[in-house]
Amino acid sequence: MKVLIIGSGGREHALAHKISQSKACERVFMAPGNGGTVGVAEPVQIDPMNFDQLAGYVHVNKIDFVVVGPESPLVAGLVDYLGADARTCEVPVFGPNKMAAQLEGSKDFAKGFMLRHGIPTACYATFAGSEYAQAAEYVARKGAPIVLKADGLAAGKGVRVCLAPGEAEDALRDMLLDGKYGAAGAKVVVEDYLDGRELSVFAVCDGKDYVLLPTAKDYKRVGEGDSGPNTGGMGAVSPVWYADADFMEKVDSQVVRPTMRGLRADGIDYRGFLYFGLMRVAGEPYVIEYNCRMGDPETEAVLPRIKSDLLPLLYAAARGGLGPQAAVDLYPQACATVVLASAGYPGEYSKGKAIKIGGAVAGAMIYHAGTALENHVLTTAGGRVMAVSALGDTLRDALGICYAQIEAVRYEGKVYRRDIGLDLGG
Ligand SMILES: Nc1ncnc2c1ncn2[C@@H]1O[C@H](COP(=O)(O)OP(=O)(O)O)[C@@H](O)[C@H]1O
Ligand SMILES: [Mg+2]
Known part of the structure; x- marks a missing residue:
C-alpha cells in the first residue's frame, strides 16, 4: 500500500x-514532512491546506490511503x-469529515x-460578540476561578484559566471587545x-465501532x-497511573460510548482519531475538550507502546469496517517523551540553527x-524542534x-523541561 501522511510535526x-x-506498507509519503522525516517518508512539497494539489498528487501517484495528522485541514474539510473530487473519491482517508x-x-x-x-x-x-454585557454579568455572577475559551481553533492559545478575581473580566474584553483572538474569539465559552x-484518552473510530489506545498525560x-x-x-508520558481499570470503565461507559452513540444520533459519521481531553475530579471523568486528531506530543508517547500493526487498523476504520472485536496489543513498558524547543518558544525564537546529533x-x-x-x-525550523521518546520497564527508566x-x-538555544513525568513517579 502507498500511504500519504498529511502534516509535518513530531506526531506525523x-x-x-x-x-x-x-x-x-509499500511506500510512505508525507506532505510536507520535515528535516527528519525524509528517512522514513518521501517528502511531498504540498501545503496541507492546498486541497486541490493534494488531490492531484494522490491521483497521479496512485496513493492507496491518506492519513491526516493535524486539525486545520480536517476542520477546513479536507x-x-x-x-467529492472525482480524482480521489475512491481513496480511503483516515480522519473525520468537516462536520x-x-x-x-x-468549543x-x-x-x-x-x-x-x-x-x-x-x-x-x-x-x-454582541452579548458582551450578558457575558460580563455572567462572569461577575460566577466569580473566580472560571475558564474562558475562544470558540474556534486557536493552536492551543485560546483558553484562559482565570484563577484570581478580575482576570476573567480582562480575558472577556480581549476576546469579545478587542478581537485579540481573531475570528476564533468571535464567540466565547465560559465554563x-x-x-x-x-x-488524554484516544480512540480509533470507524463511524460505528472504536478501539481505545493507551492513555497519556501531556x-x-x-x-x-x-x-x-x-x-x-x-x-x-504513557500510561497514566490514575487511569486505572475502574476509572477507565467509567470513561468508557460515561464518556466514550455516549459520544459514539451521540455522533450516530446526530448523523455524524466519525472516522479517525478522536481525542478525549479529560479531567478526573473526585474519581469521576469530565470532558475538558474533544480533539479531532491525535495529540502532539502524546502520539510520540502512545505509538511506541503499540505492538499491533497500526496500518490495517487505520485502513479498516477509514472504510468503516473496524468491527466490534478490533483491539490493539501493547508492550508492557511505559513510554516517556521530552520535547526539545527553541529558546523563546512559545514567544519569538530564532530558526536556522545547525543541529548536531552526537550519538x-x-x-x-x-x-x-x-x-x-x-x-x-539539519537545522532548526520551528519552536518545537524534536521529541525524544523511550520505552522503559518503569517511567523513570524511560526518562533516563x-x-x-x-x-x-x-543546537544553539536548546531548551527542554527536566521535570517531565516526575509528578507521576518518573
Ligand atoms: N473547565 C476547566 N477547568 C480547569 N481547567 C481547564 C478547564 N478547561 C480547560 N482547562 C485547562 O486549559 C487547558 C486548555 O483547554 P482546552 O479546552 O484543552 O483547550 P485547547 O487545547 O484548545 O487550548 C486544558 O488542558 C486544561 O489544563
Ligand atoms: Mg487541549
Missing part, C-alpha cells in the same frame, strides 16, 4: 515511523474535499453536543473551573513545575518536528534514556 513523524513498519471535526473546531459545538448527549463536562454558557487531574506549560505560558506540549542512545527514538534539511545540514539522548543533541 511518529505515525510515519509506525506505518512504515507495517507488512502492508476529507470532504477528497471524497465531525466540529467537535474540535468549535460551543462540542459543549452543545455533550449537553445533548449527557456526557459529563463543566457547566457553561456561550456568548457572541466552570474543574479541579482535578488531567489525562505537559503544556513551557516551564518546569508547570510554570509560564502554554505551548503545543513539552512532553508526555544514538540505545532505546531512544527521535521524532523531528521543527527541523529542516538544507544541503544535507530520553534525557541521555537529549544530552547528545546540540
Whole structure:
C-alpha cells in the first residue's frame, strides 16, 4: 500500500515511523514532512491546506490511503474535499469529515453536543460578540476561578484559566471587545473551573465501532513545575497511573460510548482519531475538550507502546469496517517523551540553527518536528524542534534514556523541561 501522511510535526513523524513498519506498507509519503522525516517518508512539497494539489498528487501517484495528522485541514474539510473530487473519491482517508471535526473546531459545538448527549463536562454558557454585557454579568455572577475559551481553533492559545478575581473580566474584553483572538474569539465559552487531574484518552473510530489506545498525560506549560505560558506540549508520558481499570470503565461507559452513540444520533459519521481531553475530579471523568486528531506530543508517547500493526487498523476504520472485536496489543513498558524547543518558544525564537546529533542512545527514538534539511545540514525550523521518546520497564527508566539522548543533541538555544513525568513517579 502507498500511504500519504498529511502534516509535518513530531506526531506525523511518529505515525510515519509506525506505518512504515507495517507488512502492508509499500511506500510512505508525507506532505510536507520535515528535516527528519525524509528517512522514513518521501517528502511531498504540498501545503496541507492546498486541497486541490493534494488531490492531484494522490491521483497521479496512485496513493492507496491518506492519513491526516493535524486539525486545520480536517476542520477546513479536507476529507470532504477528497471524497467529492472525482480524482480521489475512491481513496480511503483516515480522519473525520468537516462536520465531525466540529467537535474540535468549535468549543460551543462540542459543549452543545455533550449537553445533548449527557456526557459529563463543566457547566457553561456561550456568548457572541454582541452579548458582551450578558457575558460580563455572567462572569461577575460566577466569580473566580472560571475558564474562558475562544470558540474556534486557536493552536492551543485560546483558553484562559482565570484563577484570581478580575482576570476573567480582562480575558472577556480581549476576546469579545478587542478581537485579540481573531475570528476564533468571535464567540466565547465560559465554563466552570474543574479541579482535578488531567489525562488524554484516544480512540480509533470507524463511524460505528472504536478501539481505545493507551492513555497519556501531556505537559503544556513551557516551564518546569508547570510554570509560564502554554505551548503545543513539552512532553508526555504513557500510561497514566490514575487511569486505572475502574476509572477507565467509567470513561468508557460515561464518556466514550455516549459520544459514539451521540455522533450516530446526530448523523455524524466519525472516522479517525478522536481525542478525549479529560479531567478526573473526585474519581469521576469530565470532558475538558474533544480533539479531532491525535495529540502532539502524546502520539510520540502512545505509538511506541503499540505492538499491533497500526496500518490495517487505520485502513479498516477509514472504510468503516473496524468491527466490534478490533483491539490493539501493547508492550508492557511505559513510554516517556521530552520535547526539545527553541529558546523563546512559545514567544519569538530564532530558526536556522545547525543541529548536531552526537550519538544514538540505545532505546531512544527521535521524532523531528521543527527541523529542516538544507544541503544535507539539519537545522532548526520551528519552536518545537524534536521529541525524544523511550520505552522503559518503569517511567523513570524511560526518562533516563530520553534525557541521555537529549544530552547528545546540540543546537544553539536548546531548551527542554527536566521535570517531565516526575509528578507521576518518573
Ligand atoms: N473547565 C476547566 N477547568 C480547569 N481547567 C481547564 C478547564 N478547561 C480547560 N482547562 C485547562 O486549559 C487547558 C486548555 O483547554 P482546552 O479546552 O484543552 O483547550 P485547547 O487545547 O484548545 O487550548 C486544558 O488542558 C486544561 O489544563
Ligand atoms: Mg487541549
